[in-house]
Amino acid sequence: MHWLDGLIQGVLLGGLYAQYALGMALMFGVMRIVNLTHGDLMILLALTGISLAARFALGPWPVLVILVVLGAIIGLLLQRLVLDRVVGSDPLPSLIATFGLSMALQNAMLQFWSADTRSLGAGGIAQASFQIGSLFVGVLPLIVLLTATVLTGSLDATLRHTRFGRALRASSVDVEAAAMTGVNPKNVYAGATAIAVAILGFAAVFQSMRATVAPADGPFQLIYAFEAVIIGGMGSIWGAFLGAMVLGISQSIGFRIDPGFGILAGHLVFLLVLALRPQGLMGKV
Amino acid sequence: MTETVAINSDGPGIVRVQRQTTSGFVAMALGTSMIAAIGSMPWWASQGQIRDVVELCCYIAVAAMWNLLAGYAGLVSVGQQAFVGVAAYAMFVMAQLWGVNPFFAVILAVSAPALLAIPTYALLHRLDGPYFAIGTWVIAEVMRLATSIFAYVNAGAGMSLRVMTGYSADQRAMGVSFLCAFMLLVTVGGSYLLLRSRYGLALTAVRDNPVAAASQGVNVGRLRFLIWMAAAVGTGLAGAVYFLAQLRITPPSAYDPNWASIAIFVVMVGGLGSLEGVIIGALIYFFADRWFGEYGAIYLVVLGLLTLFMAIFARGGVWGVICKIVDAPWFPTRRTLLEDKP
Numbered sequence: 001m002h003w004l005d006g007l008i009q010g011v012l013l014g015g016l017y018a019q020y021a022l023g024m025a026l027m028f029g030v031m032r033i034v035n036l037t038h039g040d041l042m043i044l045l046a047l048t049g050i051s052l053a054a055r056f057a058l059g060p061w062p063v064l065v066i067l068v069v070l071g072a073i074i075g076l077l078l079q080r081l082v083l084d085r086v087v088g089s090d091p092l093p094s095l096i097a098t099f100g101l102s103m104a105l106q107n108a109m110l111q112f113w114s115a116d117t118r119s120l121g122a123g124g125i126a127q128a129s130f131q132i133g134s135l136f137v138g139v140l141p142l143i144v145l146l147t148a149t150v151l152t153g154s155l156d157a158t159l160r161h162t163r164f165g166r167a168l169r170a171s172s173v174d175v176e177a178a179a180m181t182g183v184n185p186k187n188v189y190a191g192a193t194a195i196a197v198a199i200l201g202f203a204a205v206f207q208s209m210r211a212t213v214a215p216a217d218g219p220f221q222l223i224y225a226f227e228a229v230i231i232g233g234m235g236s237i238w239g240a241f242l243g244a245m246v247l248g249i250s251q252s253i254g255f256r257i258d259p260g261f262g263i264l265a266g267h268l269v270f271l272l273v274l275a276l277r278p279q280g281l282m283g284k285v
Numbered sequence: 286m287t288e289t290v291a292i293n294s295d296g297p298g299i300v301r302v303q304r305q306t307t308s309g310f311v312a313m314a315l316g317t318s319m320i321a322a323i324g325s326m327p328w329w330a331s332q333g334q335i336r337d338v339v340e341l342c343c344y345i346a347v348a349a350m351w352n353l354l355a356g357y358a359g360l361v362s363v364g365q366q367a368f369v370g371v372a373a374y375a376m377f378v379m380a381q382l383w384g385v386n387p388f389f390a391v392i393l394a395v396s397a398p399a400l401l402a403i404p405t406y407a408l409l410h411r412l413d414g415p416y417f418a419i420g421t422w423v424i425a426e427v428m429r430l431a432t433s434i435f436a437y438v439n440a441g442a443g444m445s446l447r448v449m450t451g452y453s454a455d456q457r458a459m460g461v462s463f464l465c466a467f468m469l470l471v472t473v474g475g476s477y478l479l480l481r482s483r484y485g486l487a488l489t490a491v492r493d494n495p496v497a498a499a500s501q502g503v504n505v506g507r508l509r510f511l512i513w514m515a516a517a518v519g520t521g522l523a524g525a526v527y528f529l530a531q532l533r534i535t536p537p538s539a540y541d542p543n544w545a546s547i548a549i550f551v552v553m554v555g556g557l558g559s560l561e562g563v564i565i566g567a568l569i570y571f572f573a574d575r576w577f578g579e580y581g582a583i584y585l586v587v588l589g590l591l592t593l594f595m596a597i598f599a600r601g602g603v604w605g606v607i608c609k610i611v612d613a614p615w616f617p618t619r620r621t622l623l624e625d626k627p
Contacts, residue, residue, distance in 0.1 A: 270423060
């Protein structure tokens with residue numbers, strides 16, 4: 001039961017990680033950019049949400065709507081002002097640019113919000129749970145998992161079946177050829193980044209409802225998102241979801257072995273996948 | 286320094302390859318005297334000055350190694366603190382737990398990052414560009430977390446280098462200063478020798494276009510591994526020297542991501558792919574830290590934005606700007622053909 005509980009909690013934790021990972025899978029799939037501010041943007045959205053909720057006495061759901069819209073706007077600006085200038089075959093400029101931006105963002109947040117950890121009041125839902133046999137399952141983590149599943153499904157369907165999705169896949173294979181067929185890669189890139197950061201709006205709300213956020217947390221979320229994408233297999237949206245599950249389960253089981261071993265267990269499983277199946281669980285060879 | 290090469294006996298006659306320049310001679314003389322000055326610090330500098338110079342030298346060493354990785358081998362790492370920490374811990378274990386002379390332990394300790402470099406490269410070389418970078422970060426996190434639960438090195442509480450109480454302040458200053466001069470010689474001097482050698486030619490080719498370099502017979506994979514290994518050793522040496530001066534180590538300080546930030550800032554602001562840039566960048570960072578460090582978070586925001594600005598608008602950094610104005614390399618690696626007129 002102890003281990004079954006660990007497994008279930010791991011899957012639920014994986015739901016949160018999937019929300020971090022989706023945006024990263026999308027951006028890398030299209031632009032082959034790793035945006036190192038990924039985690040920091042999530043924290044920025046979360047802290048903004050917490051402050052808005054406190055200032056205007058908003059519940060978590062209005063905050064979610066605001067953050068998703070705000071995320072899309074931030075994504076658009078990020079792409080237009082920074083990423084458009086550094087995207088290219090050489091990964092170094094985009095890495096360094098987002099590295100610098102991440103450092104600036106973290107410290108700006110530290111200055112503005114101080115180093116305190118904060119969280120978003122979720123009302124009764126944070127404590128609510130129901131019982132299956134002898135196991136307790138929290139309502140909020142279940143909502144997080146369901147949201148992650150719906151987001152993954154919608155994103156996957158968008159990529160497969162819409163005009164935007166086709167343009168996006170075309171650009172990811174060959175930007176120049178896509179441009180020749182009438183796709184505007186700059187718009188596609190902007191759209192992809194906007195979606196990626198908008199999804200972080202969901203992650204921001206759920207992270208601050210389930211746990212706490214502090215300005216320096218971003219890099220850890222970035223690493224979890226990255227590990228989920230690699231474990232799942234690059235270029236696969238459902239792969240990122242699966243990778244997030246594997247990471248969540250590894251950490252959850254690890255915590256039950258030894259509290260100091262939880263996060264480390266996640267990293268070790270990641271390295272193990274890298275050693276044994278470098279293309280990822282769902283990646284194409 | 287010119288080499289005479291007979292390229293074609295019935296062609297334009299004997300052609301000489303010139304590699305040294307006047308600015309290079311001046312810089313070489315200045316550099317040698319700087320290293321001698323650093324080595325002789327106990328005879329002229331105060332304790333505080335020695336501490337500052339050690340810190341500056343560690344920045345230069347770590348940045349010079351990062352420059353080799355990112356500027357030449359195309360390996361962008363944001364996890365160099367893994368090597369800083371593992372070497373520093375190895376030095377503490379050897380000196381404090383095994384009773385090795387601490388100054389000697391600094392040199393022996395670089396075997397730890399060398400050993401760590403092998404499996405990490407084996408795992409990470411499968412990752413593409415940006416993913417390689419975050420992979421190195423995961424390695425550094427693994428090292429930090431594993432050290433935090435490793436009871437042999439006192440886990441999260443860290444260790445103190447109590448054996449240093451057996452040495453007088455003068456002896457300590459002398460040991461640290463010698464090691465510092467040695468570290469500069471190995472990292473900066475070593476980088477320069479490497480870049481001047483035929484490996485340097487191969488590296489420059491790999492930097493410009495790995496595929497084309499491979500087609501010219503350069504074993505790109507092996508070269509990258511060698512650079513990864515060399516950078517691990519150099520970075521580790523800096524870590525061991527730094528923590529020898531600190532006398533105290535904890536997992537968060539040893540595996541501080543700030544090392545990667547410093548290396549990236551120094552190289553990007555100074556000028557990627559040049560040794561001159563490393564030295565200029567390290568000086569800028571060092572003095573900016575001294576003068577503006579008191580502003581805390583705001584100062585780091587500016588540092589971050591400056592890195593962003595450099596990545597977008599001035600990829601060559603400060604040295605790149607200087608090069609456009611005056612052609613006077615301190616570490617000339619270019620080969621100029623001189624033709625003897627009959």
